[in-house]
Every structure is written in structure tokens, then in C-alpha cells.
Amino acid sequence: MTRVTVWNEFVHERENDAVAEIYPDGIHGTVAAALDDRGFETRTATLDDPEHGLTEDVLDDTDVLTWWGHTAHDAVDDAVVARVRERVLDGMGLLVLHSGHYSKIFRELMGTTCDLKWREAGEKERLWVVEPGHPIADGLDECVELPEAEMYGERFDVPAPDSLVFTSWFEGGEVFRSGCCYRRGAGRIFYFRPGHETYPIYHDETIQRVLANACEWAAPGDDPPEPTFGNAAPLESIDGDGSER
Amino acid sequence: MTRVTVWNEFVHERENDAVAEIYPDGIHGTVAAALDDRGFETRTATLDDPEHGLTEDVLDDTDVLTWWGHTAHDAVDDAVVARVRERVLDGMGLLVLHSGHYSKIFRELMGTTCDLKWREAGEKERLWVVEPGHPIADGLDECVELPEAEMYGERFDVPAPDSLVFTSWFEGGEVFRSGCCYRRGAGRIFYFRPGHETYPIYHDETIQRVLANACEWAAPGDDPPEPTFGNAAPLESIDGDGSER
Amino acid sequence: MTRVTVWNEFVHERENDAVAEIYPDGIHGTVAAALDDRGFETRTATLDDPEHGLTEDVLDDTDVLTWWGHTAHDAVDDAVVARVRERVLDGMGLLVLHSGHYSKIFRELMGTTCDLKWREAGEKERLWVVEPGHPIADGLDECVELPEAEMYGERFDVPAPDSLVFTSWFEGGEVFRSGCCYRRGAGRIFYFRPGHETYPIYHDETIQRVLANACEWAAPGDDPPEPTFGNAAPLESIDGDGSER
Amino acid sequence: MTRVTVWNEFVHERENDAVAEIYPDGIHGTVAAALDDRGFETRTATLDDPEHGLTEDVLDDTDVLTWWGHTAHDAVDDAVVARVRERVLDGMGLLVLHSGHYSKIFRELMGTTCDLKWREAGEKERLWVVEPGHPIADGLDECVELPEAEMYGERFDVPAPDSLVFTSWFEGGEVFRSGCCYRRGAGRIFYFRPGHETYPIYHDETIQRVLANACEWAAPGDDPPEPTFGNAAPLESIDGDGSER
Numbered sequence: 001m002t003r004v005t006v007w008n009e010f011v012h013e014r015e016n017d018a019v020a021e022i023y024p025d026g027i028h029g030t031v032a033a034a035l036d037d038r039g040f041e042t043r044t045a046t047l048d049d050p051e052h053g054l055t056e057d058v059l060d061d062t063d064v065l066t067w068w069g070h071t072a073h074d075a076v077d078d079a080v081v082a083r084v085r086e087r088v089l090d091g092m093g094l095l096v097l098h099s100g101h102y103s104k105i106f107r108e109l110m111g112t113t114c115d116l117k118w119r120e121a122g123e124k125e126r127l128w129v130v131e132p133g134h135p136i137a138d139g140l141d142e143c144v145e146l147p148e149a150e151m152y153g154e155r156f157d158v159p160a161p162d163s164l165v166f167t168s169w170f171e172g173g174e175v176f177r178s179g180c181c182y183r184r185g186a187g188r189i190f191y192f193r194p195g196h197e198t199y200p201i202y203h204d205e206t207i208q209r210v211l212a213n214a215c216e217w218a219a220p221g222d223d224p225p226e227p228t229f230g231n232a233a234p235l236e237s238i239d240g241d242g243s244e245r
Numbered sequence: 246m247t248r249v250t251v252w253n254e255f256v257h258e259r260e261n262d263a264v265a266e267i268y269p270d271g272i273h274g275t276v277a278a279a280l281d282d283r284g285f286e287t288r289t290a291t292l293d294d295p296e297h298g299l300t301e302d303v304l305d306d307t308d309v310l311t312w313w314g315h316t317a318h319d320a321v322d323d324a325v326v327a328r329v330r331e332r333v334l335d336g337m338g339l340l341v342l343h344s345g346h347y348s349k350i351f352r353e354l355m356g357t358t359c360d361l362k363w364r365e366a367g368e369k370e371r372l373w374v375v376e377p378g379h380p381i382a383d384g385l386d387e388c389v390e391l392p393e394a395e396m397y398g399e400r401f402d403v404p405a406p407d408s409l410v411f412t413s414w415f416e417g418g419e420v421f422r423s424g425c426c427y428r429r430g431a432g433r434i435f436y437f438r439p440g441h442e443t444y445p446i447y448h449d450e451t452i453q454r455v456l457a458n459a460c461e462w463a464a465p466g467d468d469p470p471e472p473t474f475g476n477a478a479p480l481e482s483i484d485g486d487g488s489e490r
Numbered sequence: 491m492t493r494v495t496v497w498n499e500f501v502h503e504r505e506n507d508a509v510a511e512i513y514p515d516g517i518h519g520t521v522a523a524a525l526d527d528r529g530f531e532t533r534t535a536t537l538d539d540p541e542h543g544l545t546e547d548v549l550d551d552t553d554v555l556t557w558w559g560h561t562a563h564d565a566v567d568d569a570v571v572a573r574v575r576e577r578v579l580d581g582m583g584l585l586v587l588h589s590g591h592y593s594k595i596f597r598e599l600m601g602t603t604c605d606l607k608w609r610e611a612g613e614k615e616r617l618w619v620v621e622p623g624h625p626i627a628d629g630l631d632e633c634v635e636l637p638e639a640e641m642y643g644e645r646f647d648v649p650a651p652d653s654l655v656f657t658s659w660f661e662g663g664e665v666f667r668s669g670c671c672y673r674r675g676a677g678r679i680f681y682f683r684p685g686h687e688t689y690p691i692y693h694d695e696t697i698q699r700v701l702a703n704a705c706e707w708a709a710p711g712d713d714p715p716e717p718t719f720g721n722a723a724p725l726e727s728i729d730g731d732g733s734e735r
Numbered sequence: 736m737t738r739v740t741v742w743n744e745f746v747h748e749r750e751n752d753a754v755a756e757i758y759p760d761g762i763h764g765t766v767a768a769a770l771d772d773r774g775f776e777t778r779t780a781t782l783d784d785p786e787h788g789l790t791e792d793v794l795d796d797t798d799v800l801t802w803w804g805h806t807a808h809d810a811v812d813d814a815v816v817a818r819v820r821e822r823v824l825d826g827m828g829l830l831v832l833h834s835g836h837y838s839k840i841f842r843e844l845m846g847t848t849c850d851l852k853w854r855e856a857g858e859k860e861r862l863w864v865v866e867p868g869h870p871i872a873d874g875l876d877e878c879v880e881l882p883e884a885e886m887y888g889e890r891f892d893v894p895a896p897d898s899l900v901f902t903s904w905f906e907g908g909e910v911f912r913s914g915c916c917y918r919r920g921a922g923r924i925f926y927f928r929p930g931h932e933t934y935p936i937y938h939d940e941t942i943q944r945v946l947a948n949a950c951e952w953a954a955p956g957d958d959p960p961e962p963t964f965g966n967a968a969p970l971e972s973i974d975g976d977g978s979e980r
Contacts (some may be wrong), residue, residue, distance in 0.1 A: 122973075169665045619960045678868060
């Protein structure tokens with residue numbers, strides 16, 4: 001059973017009534033319930049928890065971490081970011097959601113600014129599946145329509161994804177690479193665009209299906225190879241120095 | 246349960262005693278037994294079967310097709326190749342094994358010559374895992390050593406793989422991209438280098454693990470998106486022509 | 491000086507007055523003049539020429555071939571397609587323009603159906619630059635707007651491009667990967683979406699700049715490595731058989 | 736004329752007589768002379784220079800920066816690293832040479848550990864060209880042999896390169912992805928493996944040719960698109976809010 005830790009900064013929901021109405025249990029509550037319903041073992045963690053709820057013990061019990069933040073990226077402790085990054089490179093899956101594009105953890109793993117265009121105008125978004133054979137698209141139609149969304153537009157300053165699953169069309173005239181898969185170290189990372197705090201997007205069944213697919217895709221294998229690093233004895237004799245395996 | 250059809254041209258084993266001794270049930274028999282043991286529902290098909298054993302009915306029951314051929318690529322009927330290709334593009338997984346690099350089906354799906362260097366000298370090969378987080382490498386050490394192998398060397402004239410899982414070192418001085426993942430249409434293709442008819446490589450437990458991992462990776466989803474093609478009505482009104490959804 | 495051969499099926503311009511008005515010298519005439527102005531040595535070739543104008547001699551003098559076809563893909567001789575394909579794999583650059591997505595040469599090099607959605611409604615298109623550091627985007631703004639275009643929509647059934655330079659937004663609600671770079675064999679291929687026969691798109695300065703950039707990008711090097719294929723003597727001694735370099 | 740700044744920590748050459756004998760003008764001196772001979776406008780900069788020689792003014796005059804460091808990565812000031820990183824993301828080319836894999840600048844741009852295996856045993860290395868159509872391989876044979884090299888072995892913990900140009904074979908039994916191209920932001924990065932301080936590898940004509948090719952490849956365009964980021968007004972009217980371009 002895949003173990004998912006759902007992280008949320010959990011600020012907007014406590015400060016803004018409109019957001020609280022949409023996500024009374026926090027965005028993390030909604031996401032965790034959706035994953036729980038789909039057979040994942042879930043727990044949640046938030047910014048205000050000690051060590052943001054991401055202690056070594058919690059991470060030991062985590063196959064996939066989902067990350068939602070927006071207004072408080074800078075409040076995330078660098079030591080926790082370093083810890084999470086190390087776990088991802090060691091194989092833990094990571095789902096970065098919507099405004100998480102600007103989180104410390106995503107920017108450090110990508111190495112770029114992760115900047116983009118944005119607009120809050122309640123406009124229509126269509127996510128087109130550009131890679132229908134990808135497991136993250138399983139169970140979807142060829143296009144997912146969201147009646148009201150915040151716009152994110154290209155240029156999205158990230159490395160070209162290893163696989164691009166979704167590309168968004170926006171009513172106001174922009175496009176966006178909305179579902180981006182990356183391998184970093186032994187870990188798998190999926191960036192998924194939809195999900196602003198003022199729209200009920202994480203209540204959408206199709207979006208929930210994508211989250212579940214992505215958690216399954218990002219989960220590490222049972223017994224991955226463990227590469228060794230550093231000084232290495234030769235495996236074959238080297239001419240002239242007589243070294244042997 | 247993932248349904249695998251193991252295809253083999255099955256020529257060497259019937260014509261060459263040394264090969265028959267290594268693969269008394271044919272290469273297909275060994276591969277199918279290995280997959281069967283690991284929980285796949287398997288069947289076999291060979292060149293001499295009517296329609297090479299790859300009828301519409303058989304393909305209807307196939308999630309993943311594995312392909313081994315060497316001496317009789319030209320004897321494979323173009324109509325069967327076209328049928329298999331269509332299935333792959335519709336989502337059926339395909340594992341291309343060793344000398345299958347030169348099969349009609351692989352060359353048509355790649356679009357390149359798929360040529361390479363080769364040498365039969367019973368030399369040592371080491372497959373290094375270059376992408377330890379990939380599911381096809383699960384359960385392996387960081388390096389797989391084969392004491393005796395046919396050499397395949399670069400330049401391997403294929404498109405750059407979407408993911409490169411293994412790179413081989415050969416005793417005689419060459420390297421090779423030995424585990425190459427591709428998406429084509431809705432299908433997933435894995436080329437896996439090891440496996441000459443005169444070496445017992447498909448009896449190797451580690452190699453069998455890779456084959457099983459690859460079948461799992463290549464299997465289609467339960468309910469993939471079905472893109473539509475051709476003339477499409479607009480989804481939004483277009484200025485001046487008044488078209489509506 | 492880079493030598494470009496501009497190929498056009500040259501059918502619409504002779505059969506349809508509206509097209510002839512936009513492209514009185516044929517699409518090939520307009521494209522060749524634009525490249526000529528930008529410092530390329532150009533020639534043209536069309537379907538009705540002997541061997542479609544793509545003789546061995548012409549190809550010997552060609553660094554980059556541009557391809558426009560629409561209504562007569564099937565009339566292109568298979569032998570010429572095979573000849574062009576071999577040249578591309580040997581290093582000749584190839585620009586595939588607009589409806590050329592469905593040409594024999596592109597489909598054979600891609601290995602997929604190259605199918606897509608389309609609509610002729612004179613709608614607005616915006617090509618967003620998603621890879622601003624790519625040489626094909628040099629000299630452009632971050633977005634190229636075309637007031638009237640034929641729509642091409644995803645799913646575009648091609649292999650994931652090695653580099654994706656442009657993504658299009660369409661007024662009617664679709665998106666498209668409009669600038670796709672591929673390496674195949676030693677050759678570089680660029681698919682560029684804009685360019686329907688009923689719109690004056692190839693007269694657009696910005697589109698012409700992209701064509702010129704792409705020709706420069708696709709041209710082969712002065713002295714590329716020439717891989718050898720087939721049976722290869724070992725470069726190192728192999729234990730037990732005493733073979734030497 | 737492409738302007739290259741050749742950076743070197745310049746420590747080994749001043750502390751170790753054997754290194755000084757091979758590189759009497761420092762590794763930077765040898766690399767800069769080689770590039771100068773091949774038509775680049777070069778300058779050098781080293782660790783001990785004020786701001787490591789990488790002032791804003793110097794970077795304003797730099798199209799491509801080459802980076803060699805080994806023993807003093809930690810001595811590089813974080814502010815200078817941040818400055819260089821920003822320039823790369825804005826379009827400056829970066830060549831990371833050999834032990835530069837562990838530099839701050841490369842690790843920050845990659846987002847991974849960039850760790851690897853290594854061994855100093857004076858063993859033979861062969862760099863096989865796996866992408867013969869890539870401009871960085873122009874002018875080479877299909878294989879470059881170095882009689883004595885430090886070994887670097889996989890797993891090399893970097894993101895999968897956008898293009899893989901070279902793969903190395905080592906006498907002692909390992910392989911390595913030795914020529915890796917990346918785009919990050921608007922910049923192009925090339926990691927090139929050869930070049931230990933105790934071997935005269937940068938005096939090798941073929942290696943110098945690769946460096947020159949890579950500088951040409953990595954140089955920014957004359958007039959690249961400048962994406963805008965942040966809040967964006969809609970380009971199309973959005974239903975219900977009446978916003979206009």
C-alpha cells in the first residue's frame with residue numbers, strides 16, 4: 001500500500017473565509033481524503049507542525065509527498081527543504097501542485113527560476129492530454145475542462161520535462177505545460193498545474209484521478225538498485241598497474 | 246493479470262544442436278516460463294504458426310508482446326508487421342529483444358536503420374544501471390555482469406530513447422545503450438540488448454527479472470484516453486464566423 | 491553557404507485561384523525567395539519534375555530539404571521517399587512544413603501515424619516560445635500571433651520531440667506542439683506547423699525568420715563522424731580467445 | 736566573434752610540480768590558447784582574482800564560460816555562484832569540465848548530487864560518439880581514445896541529459912555519460928568529462944576540437960526572445976469579466 005504524505009502550508013484556509021468555505025478541512029484535507037478513497041495510506045502535514053510535520057520519522061514512512069504552498073514559501077525551513085530534497089533524490093516520489101512551482105523544494109530540484117505568467121480572472125482552462133499512453137493520464141478523456149481557473153502561462157522556466165503529459169489552453173490566450181514528469185536522483189517528480197485556493201478544483205473527480213495516478217507513478221520500486229559513489233577499485237586488470245578485481 | 250505473448254522466430258533452435266541444447270523449448274519457451282513464474286498470463290507464437298501466431302484474436306488478448314528474431318526477419322509477413330505496429334500505436338506494449346533490433350517491426354517504429362556493431366567472441370558484458378529510479382531496474386544491483394555475451398556496440402542508430410536505463414561495457418572495448426524506453430502512439434516500447442541464441446542468458450534470474458519489470462512497465466493502462474483525430478468542431482466561438490460549441 | 495532545396499507538391503496553386511493569388515510563384519517560390527534573401531543558396535523542386543526534382547545529383551547538392559505537401563502525398567514515389575529518408579539519416583537536414591505532417595517521408599521517419607485534429611475556420615493562432623534559448627527561436631518575440639490560421643490540435647501522434655520550441659494556442663480551444671526538433675540517424679528534422687495554402691503565412695517576416703533559423707539549425711556539420719556498422723574486431727584482448735587489436 | 740571566459744581554480748598547478756609541468760600556464764592557459772587558436776575571443780579568470788575574476792563587467796563580456804575546479808569548490812563564493820547561475824539562466828553558455836561536476840554552479844543548476852565513481856589508475860578511456868549528428872561531435876572520428884585517464888563511472892547522478900553526445904568505456908570496467916547537453920533557462924550547458932590535472936588531456940587536438948565545438952554550440956543567439964513573467968493581462972476577452980486586450 002503506497003503511503004502518501006500530503007503537505008500544505010495551510011495559510012489561506014485559516015485567513016480567508018472564501019477559501020475556508022471551499023476547503024473547510026484545508027486543501028490537504030481534501031487531497032488526502034481523495035487519495036484515501038482511492039486506496040492510498042495517507043497522512044497530512046502542515047507548515048505550523050513541528051519541523052513542518054516532515055520529521056525523519058514521517059519521511060521514513062512516506063513513499064510519495066505532495067506539496068501545496070503559495071503565500072509562505074519563504075517560511076519553510078531550509079533544513080526541512082534539504083531533508084526533503086535528499087529523500088527525493090533517494091527515491092521518494094514528489095507531487096508539486098499548482099503554486100508549489102515556486103516552492104523552495106521545487107526550485108532547488110529544478111535548478112531554474114520556475115517562474116511563469118499568471119492571472120486570476122476565473123477563466124476557462126482545458127488540459128489536453130498530449131501523451132495518452134502515460135499512466136498519469138489513465139482514466140481520462142482526451143481533454144479535461146475546468147470552468148474557472150487561475151491562468152499560468154508560458155514561458156514556464158523549468159527544464160524540459162522528461163515526459164510532458166498535459167498542455168493547457170486558457171481562455172485569455174495562453175498555453176502551459178501543465179503535467180511535467182521528471183526523474184531526479186532515484187526519485188520521480190510530477191508537477192501538476194491545476195489547483196488554486198479560490199476554486200474547488202481538488203474536489204473535481206477527474207483531478208483527483210490524476211493525483212492518484214501520479215502518486216502511483218511516483219512511488220518508488222520495492223527494491224531499487226543502490227548505486228555506490230566515490231573511489232572505486234577496478235573490475236578489470238588495468239594494463240601496467242597490475243590491479244585486479 | 247497482464248497478458249504477455251512471447252514471439253520467437255524459432256529457427257536456430259531447430260537447426261543448430263548447440264542452440265537446442267541451451268533452449269530445448271525454444272527461446273520463447275524459456276522466456277514464457279520465466280514470465281509465467283512471475284505472475285504473467287503468457288502464451289507463445291512463432292514464425293511458422295499461421296499468421297505467425299499473431300492473429301487479430303491473439304492480439305486482442307495481448308497486453309504486451311515480446312519479440313525475438315535473428316535470421317528470418319525478412320520472412321515475417323508485412324501484413325502481420327502492419328497489424329502489430331497498429332496495435333502498438335493503440336497501446337499494446339512491445340519488448341524488443343537483442344537481435345530483434347533489426348526486425349521489421351522495430352525498424353518501422355523507430356524510423357531509423359537500427360544498425361549497430363556486433364561481434365561473437367564470448368566476451369564479458371556489464372550492464373550498468375544509469376537510471377536507478379526506473380521501474381525496469383527494480384530489484385537489480387547497480388551492475389549486471391554477463392560472463393559471455395555477443396557484443397553490440399555504438400553507434401546504435403536509433404532515436405535517442407525517452408529513458409535510458411542500462412548502458413553496457415564490453416570486454417573488447419565498446420559501449421552500448423542496452424535498455425531503451427520509447428513511447429510511440431499510445432504504446433510503450435522497451436529495447437533490451439542481452440540474449441544471443443548461443444548463450445544461456447534468458448535462463449539468468451536477473452535477466453528474467455528485467456523482462457518481468459519491462460512487461461509490467463509496458464502494459465497499457467486500464468482505461469487510457471482515446472484521442473480523436475480529423476476534422477474538429479470548435480470548442481469556443483471563433484470571431485467572425487459565429488461557430489459555437 | 492548552406493544549400494537548401496525547397497520542395498512543394500505545387501498542386502493547389504495551379505488548381506485554385508485563391509491559392510494562386512496568395513502564392514503566384516507557388517509556396518516553394520515564396521519560401522525559396524525568403525531563404526535566398528537571408529543568405530541561403532536555394533533551389534526548388536516539385537512533384538511534377540522528373541523524380542520529383544529530387545535526383546541523386548540534387549540531393550548531393552542539398553544541405554537542408556524543406557517539404558510542403560497536402561493533397562498529393564500518395565503521388566510521391568516510394569523510391570524517392572526512400573532516397574530522401576536515406577539522405578536524412580546520413581545527415582541532410584529536413585524541414586517538414588504544416589500539412590507535410592502527413593507526408594510519407596515524415597511518417598516513415600517518425601514511425602507513428604502523425605495524425606492530428608484540424609479545422610479550417612480562419613481562426614487566430616498564437617505560437618508561444620517555450621524554449622527561448624533554442625536557436626530556432628532567435629530573433630522572435632515571446633509569442634508569434636497569426637490572425638488567421640488553419641487549426642491543428644492535439645493529440646499530435648508523433649514521438650515526443652527531442653526539443654519542443656513552440657506550442658500553439660487556437661481561438662477555437664485547442665493547443666498544438668508547433669515546433670518540434672528531432673534527430674534521426676545523423677540528420678536533424680524540424681516540424682513547423684504554420685503555413686496553410688489559403689493564408690499568406692509564408693509571406694510573414696517572422697515565419698520566414700523561423701524558416702531561416704531552422705535551416706541553419708538543421709544543416710549538417712562540416713565533417714561529422716562516420717560511424718561504422720557490422721562485424722567489428724575487438725579493440726582490446728578478450729580473455730580466453732587471445733584476440734588482439 | 737564568440738567571447739569565452741575560461742575559469743580555473745588554479746590550485747593544483749601552483750602546488751604540485753607534476754601538474755605544473757603539464758600545465759605551466761595553468762589549465763586555463765592551455766584551454767584559452769586552444770580556443771584562441773580556433774577563433775574565439777578569450778580571457779581567463781581564476782579563484783584568487785577579486786570576485787574570482789567573474790565580475791558583472793566580465794560576465795557582460797562573456798558569451799560562454801568554461802569551468803574547471805577540483806580541490807577548492809567550497810572556496811568559491813556563493814554570491815559569485817549566484818551571479819553566474821543567473822547569467823546562465825539568462826542565456827550565457829556554460830561548459831563544465833571534468834571535476835567541475837562537483838562545483839557549486841553545476842550542482843545548483845542540475846538540482847542533484849552530481850556524484851559519481853572515480854579512480855586514478857592511468858587507465859585507457861574511449862569516448863564513443865553516440866549522437867554523430869550533434870554539432871559538438873563535428874570533426875571527430877566515431878571514437879576518441881585517451882591512453883591515460885582518470886576513471887569516472889556510472890551512476891552519474893545528474894538529470895538525464897537533453898542530448899547525450901559521448902559515452903565512455905574504461906579499461907577497468909566502467910562506463911560514463913561523458914558528453915551531456917542541457918538547456919536551463921535560456922542557457923545551454925555542456926558537461927564534458929575528460930581532463931584530469933595529471934594528464935595532458937587539454938593539449939590533445941581532438942579534445943580541443945570538442946571544446947571549440949561546445950563553445951560554438953553553447954553561445955547564445957544574437958537576439959533571443961525575452962519572456963515576460965508575473966501578472967499578465969488577458970490577450971482575449973474572458974467570458975463574464977469583460978476584460979479586453
